[in-house]
Amino acid sequence: MSDAAAHAMHPPTSTGLDNRKVAIWAFIGSECLFFASLISTYLVYKGKSLVGPLPHEASQCMLHGQMQRCEGVFEVPLVTAGTAVLLFSSFFVVLALYGAQKGNRKMLLGWLSATVACGLFFVGMQVYEFTHFYHKGMGYGTNLFSSTFFTLTGFHGSHVTLGVIWLSTILFLAARGKLPPEKALNLELAALYWHFVDVVWIVIFPVVYLMR
Amino acid sequence: MATSVLEHSAVHHAEAKSGLWSWITTVDHKRIGILYGASAFLFFLLGGIEAFVIRLQLMTADNTLVSPEFYNQLFTMHGTTMIFLGVMPLSAMFFNYFIPLQIGARDVVFPRLNAFSYWVFLLGGLFINAGFFFNAWPNAGWFGYANLTSAQYSPGLNTDFWVIGLQILGIASIAAAVNFFVTIINMRAPGMTLLRMPMFVWMSFITQILLLLAFPVITVALVFLMMDRHFGTHFFIPAGGGDPILWQHLFWIFGHPEVYILILPAFGIVSEILPVFSRKPLFGYTAMVFSGVFIAFLGFGVWSHHMFATGMGPFADAFFSLSTMLIAVPTGVKIFNWIGTIWGGSLQFKTPMYFALGFIAMFIIGGLSGVMHSSPPADLQQTDTYFVVAHFHYVLFGGSIFALTGGAYYWLPKMTGRMLNETAGKIHFWLMLIGFNLTFAPMHILGLNGMPRRVYTYPAGLGFEFWNGLETVGAAIIVVSQLVFIVNLIVSLRRPRNAPADPWHGATLEWSIPSPPQEFNFPEVPEVKSSIPLWDLRRELGSLPEPQRVSGAGIHLPNPSYYPLVAAIGVFVTLGGILFAQPHFPWYVITLTGVAVLFYGVYRWAFEPAG
Amino acid sequence: MDAHVTVHSEEHSHPTPGLYFRVALILFFLTAAEVAAFELARRPGSLQSVVGPVVVPILLVLSAVKFALVAMFYMHLKQDSKLFATLFVFPLMIAAVIIIALIILFAYWRMPH
Numbered sequence: 001m002s003d004a005a006a007h008a009m010h011p012p013t014s015t016g017l018d019n020r021k022v023a024i025w026a027f028i029g030s031e032c033l034f035f036a037s038l039i040s041t042y043l044v045y046k047g048k049s050l051v052g053p054l055p056h057e058a059s060q061c062m063l064h065g066q067m068q069r070c071e072g073v074f075e076v077p078l079v080t081a082g083t084a085v086l087l088f089s090s091f092f093v094v095l096a097l098y099g100a101q102k103g104n105r106k107m108l109l110g111w112l113s114a115t116v117a118c119g120l121f122f123v124g125m126q127v128y129e130f131t132h133f134y135h136k137g138m139g140y141g142t143n144l145f146s147s148t149f150f151t152l153t154g155f156h157g158s159h160v161t162l163g164v165i166w167l168s169t170i171l172f173l174a175a176r177g178k179l180p181p182e183k184a185l186n187l188e189l190a191a192l193y194w195h196f197v198d199v200v201w202i203v204i205f206p207v208v209y210l211m212r
Numbered sequence: 213m214a215t216s217v218l219e220h221s222a223v224h225h226a227e228a229k230s231g232l233w234s235w236i237t238t239v240d241h242k243r244i245g246i247l248y249g250a251s252a253f254l255f256f257l258l259g260g261i262e263a264f265v266i267r268l269q270l271m272t273a274d275n276t277l278v279s280p281e282f283y284n285q286l287f288t289m290h291g292t293t294m295i296f297l298g299v300m301p302l303s304a305m306f307f308n309y310f311i312p313l314q315i316g317a318r319d320v321v322f323p324r325l326n327a328f329s330y331w332v333f334l335l336g337g338l339f340i341n342a343g344f345f346f347n348a349w350p351n352a353g354w355f356g357y358a359n360l361t362s363a364q365y366s367p368g369l370n371t372d373f374w375v376i377g378l379q380i381l382g383i384a385s386i387a388a389a390v391n392f393f394v395t396i397i398n399m400r401a402p403g404m405t406l407l408r409m410p411m412f413v414w415m416s417f418i419t420q421i422l423l424l425l426a427f428p429v430i431t432v433a434l435v436f437l438m439m440d441r442h443f444g445t446h447f448f449i450p451a452g453g454g455d456p457i458l459w460q461h462l463f464w465i466f467g468h469p470e471v472y473i474l475i476l477p478a479f480g481i482v483s484e485i486l487p488v489f490s491r492k493p494l495f496g497y498t499a500m501v502f503s504g505v506f507i508a509f510l511g512f513g514v515w516s517h518h519m520f521a522t523g524m525g526p527f528a529d530a531f532f533s534l535s536t537m538l539i540a541v542p543t544g545v546k547i548f549n550w551i552g553t554i555w556g557g558s559l560q561f562k563t564p565m566y567f568a569l570g571f572i573a574m575f576i577i578g579g580l581s582g583v584m585h586s587s588p589p590a591d592l593q594q595t596d597t598y599f600v601v602a603h604f605h606y607v608l609f610g611g612s613i614f615a616l617t618g619g620a621y622y623w624l625p626k627m628t629g630r631m632l633n634e635t636a637g638k639i640h641f642w643l644m645l646i647g648f649n650l651t652f653a654p655m656h657i658l659g660l661n662g663m664p665r666r667v668y669t670y671p672a673g674l675g676f677e678f679w680n681g682l683e684t685v686g687a688a689i690i691v692v693s694q695l696v697f698i699v700n701l702i703v704s705l706r707r708p709r710n711a712p713a714d715p716w717h718g719a720t721l722e723w724s725i726p727s728p729p730q731e732f733n734f735p736e737v738p739e740v741k742s743s744i745p746l747w748d749l750r751r752e753l754g755s756l757p758e759p760q761r762v763s764g765a766g767i768h769l770p771n772p773s774y775y776p777l778v779a780a781i782g783v784f785v786t787l788g789g790i791l792f793a794q795p796h797f798p799w800y801v802i803t804l805t806g807v808a809v810l811f812y813g814v815y816r817w818a819f820e821p822a823g
Numbered sequence: 824m825d826a827h828v829t830v831h832s833e834e835h836s837h838p839t840p841g842l843y844f845r846v847a848l849i850l851f852f853l854t855a856a857e858v859a860a861f862e863l864a865r866r867p868g869s870l871q872s873v874v875g876p877v878v879v880p881i882l883l884v885l886s887a888v889k890f891a892l893v894a895m896f897y898m899h900l901k902q903d904s905k906l907f908a909t910l911f912v913f914p915l916m917i918a919a920v921i922i923i924a925l926i927i928l929f930a931y932w933r934m935p936h
């Protein structure tokens with residue numbers, strides 16, 4: 001850390017790195033194994049569902065109390081839109097952080113609001129998608145695909161939701177002028193978490209939605 | 213507003229010196245360490261009582277002391293308790309108390325997160341055990357193999373208490389691991405480079421990494437199991453296409469690193485005791501560090517040696533067999549280094565040294581039977597027999613518990629300010645050593661003769677009676693040895709303080725300050741030039757002057773806070789609510805209340821002045 | 824030594840909004856390429872026979888590149904302390920090994936033998 005102000009506020013650390021930043025990285029490292037376990041399970045159970053619906057292929061499903069033919073459930077265009085929005089939100093939050101570090105209040109508030117809006121859009125997309133799947137006869141426990149899919153993307157979605165709450169809290173503070181440049185680290189931590197959630201989706205999107 | 217906050221915190225500070233409230237709101241790593249130690253020791257005694265009842269039941273053939281159902285609960289809770297509520301938090305007691313002292317810090321890096329970890333651990337431990345009062349103690353084994361744990365084969369709440377309780381404990385472990393990881397990375401005294409850290413700190417550091425990487429995996433497995441039991445999924449249920457073997461994989465991907473989580477702190481403690489009582493620096497310090505790192509790293513590539521009996525095929529069997537055998541190499545390096553440390557030393561036969569030496573001997577036996585398991589053909593013969601029980605008790609009891617007990621004799625004078633009685637300590641050691649070997653050595657024979665684990669009794673005439681009877685006698689001796697320890701502890705606590713700052717002529721920083729340390733630990737932050745700072749000083753000065761207690765005015769300490777407890781209750785209620793997940797019951801009201809409490813606690817915590 | 828490198832790079836190559844924007848553009852096009860690969864592999868046509876068999880490696884590579892771009896530029900691992908990169912990459916390696924190992928173990932399990 002080269003920031004003199006930060007040095008004045010906190011006792012120096014052995015590595016010179018901020019404590020909270022080391023902590024969030026350690027936590028992110030831990031989360032890697034969390035998502036790895038979920039992704040492994042999704043892949044190990046891929047193609048082992050006993051009934052439909054399936055991601056892409058048509059299959060026999062139980063719908064309205066009887067077995068019938070049903071199409072694959074995935075709506076790739078919708079998810080592509082969500083993916084793009086989440087990617088852009090990562091771009092927006094680095095701009096907000098840049099604004100926070102430079103003391104550019106307009107940049108900070110504008111891009112941070114945009115990030116939160118993107119996060120909300122993504123969560124909304126997922127809520128819509130889940131409801132849609134449910135109406136197509138894909139309940140949580142319907143088959144291995146539905147259970148592994150909902151658990152993996154649901155946990156990712158809950159991480160996005162937490163990120164939105166965290167970033168909103170910082171937006172609220174920033175709007176009240178409580179995020180001066182020397183406290184930009186508060187945003188940096190949330191941003192790191194947010195980028196992590198984004199890179200998890202960068203893995204989930206092709207592995208779950210695009211590989212057949 | 214700012215003034216009122218300041219006044220408020222000043223009042224808090226004044227109140228927080230003694231009494232129940234001061235313990236509830238404490239963020240002092242030493243008090244939290246004591247809380248961990250006291251809770252864990254009570255859980256440890258509970259797990260010991262469970263074990264002793266198991267031994268009484270197995271004392272004779274066709275015994276009917278306990279029902280088969282209760283026996284299942286006993287061995288499940290014995291394993292779960294000893295691992296998650298005994299050995300892990302006893303290690304956490306030493307992490308809490310001695311990592312900051314050994315690295316010359318005033319506290320851990322996030323004191324309130326530390327309090328949160330403790331409260332979550334305590335509530336999780338109580339939750340798992342609460343099943344007892346509903347006749348629903350967990351009963352599917354500490355490994356919880358699917359699909360015995362499915363709603364079909366384990367209807368009652370027993371497994372729910374286990375699944376949810378372990379998730380609560382997992383949160384405590386990860387929070388604590390982040391905290392200690394950053395503490396060791398960033399809070400070291402000036403001059404303490406990584407390769408000058410005490411070996412206990414090094415082994416603890418590696419343990420935190422293992423906790424961070426292993427616990428998420430079991431959390432996911434537990435979530436799947438919870439979903440299977442309550443929310444209609446079939447992750448581990450063959451009828452829905454699920455594969456019970458996946459549980460075993462996820463469980464042991466966690467489970468094997470977990471055994472290092474249990475043993476590495478013990479390695480660290482022994483590596484502290486042996487040099488001090490041999491009057492020689494640790495032999496092969498760097499080799500000790502890197503063998504520890506190597507063990508931890510390899511520990512993620514061996515998990516399927518617990519699963520040879522599932523038939524994974526020759527390639528996987530060969531791979532996991534070889535990787536397991538490879539771990540014997542760094543472990544052997546450690547054992548040779550311990551022996552090298554005492555070799556030619558001027559040995560001081562004090563109680564901690566007895567336990568450390570006992571540890572080496574017992575751990576070697578357990579390590580060797582472990583290498584036997586790494587060979588699939590041998591393992592197939594031993595799987596699910598008492599041979600395996602013998603093996604892991606030699607490493608966990610003969611290893612971890614011996615080292616932790618040695619650590620207690622070594623460090624309790626620092627924590628309580630009172631010396632423990634040496635004679636009683638040695639009686640404790642000999643009783644424990646004899647009792648331990650009488651209990652667990654015959655299990656090798658019984659196992660090879662085919663006595664299966666986890667079965668509540670055995671018929672007469674198979675040749676099992678004599679050894680089982682002997683084992684129960686051994687267990688009784690272990691019980692007596694623990695009583696000796698408890699009496700020793702109570703008697704010492706009732707005496708006035710008599711422990712000097714440095715009773716053993718230690719080499720590390722915790723011995724440079726009074727026993728017990730003052731709230732701020734170090735009046736001045738020490739400076740370190742080697743891994744044995746106090747011996748450097750002793751050589752320089754001839755002898756060390758007794759450090760005096762000082763006023764500590766002007767030393768900045770974190771404020772006490774009860775929000776960590778509030779947040780912990782939030783976690784507890786959130787996950788606990790799932791226990792009530794039944795159709796047509798609004799269990800989610802409980803869970804959402806928990807989430808609200810958690811958020812309230814976290815927000816108040818985040819915006820409260822940390823001090 | 825490490826600290827010196829960090830300070831050095833922070834002074835001279837601190838990322839700018841322009842760089843962030845270029846990364847965002849690349850991410851956007853890589854995502855488009857992912858979806859294009861998916862569509863080409865799915866739709867009957869002249870390219871299906873070409874893309875179809877290699878669509879999984881294509882997607883994995885594209886995803887890895889996107890992952891690396893976000894980690895290096897948006898998470899600042901390129902210029903930040905090496906410790907942070909280690910804290911991320913080491914768990915990722917273990918995660919990858921576990922995923923691959925489980926896939927192999929279960930693939931064997933499903934083979935008739």
Ligand SMILES: [Cu+2]
Pocket residue numbers: 467468471514515517518
């Ligand atoms: Cu193992």
